[in-house]
Amino acid sequence: MNEDCGACGIHFERESGYFSMSIFIAYVMAAVISIPVMVFVYLYQLPSHWYYLAPSILIVLFIPALFRYSRIIWLYLDEWLDPRDTPI
Ligand SMILES: [Zn+2]
Numbered sequence: 746m747n748e749d750c751g752a753c754g755i756h757f758e759r760e761s762g763y764f765s766m767s768i769f770i771a772y773v774m775a776a777v778i779s780i781p782v783m784v785f786v787y788l789y790q791l792p793s794h795w796y797y798l799a800p801s802i803l804i805v806l807f808i809p810a811l812f813r814y815s816r817i818i819w820l821y822l823d824e825w826l827d828p829r830d831t832p833i
Pocket of ligand 1: 751
């Protein structure tokens with residue numbers, strides 16, 4: 746991730762540990778992705794135990810997207826809750 750915005754030059758990380766909250770957002774996003782798969786695997790009682798690894802495999806595949814989009818969501822959420830003097 747870039748440290749500063751390429752368009753307006755604003756510094757994304759306001760303080761050290763600024764993106765810690767994005768970990769929680771990524772957790773919620775991972776739950777949204779994996780819980781429907783878990784419910785599907787449980788309800789249909791799929792024959793092989795390998796199907797039960799599907800939610801974990803999905804999360805591993807989505808790690809790059811979860812990492813980036815959770816930070817973006819946190820940036821916009823934080824800007825909405827505590828706006829800066831200059832817009833993002
Ligand atoms: Zn910008």
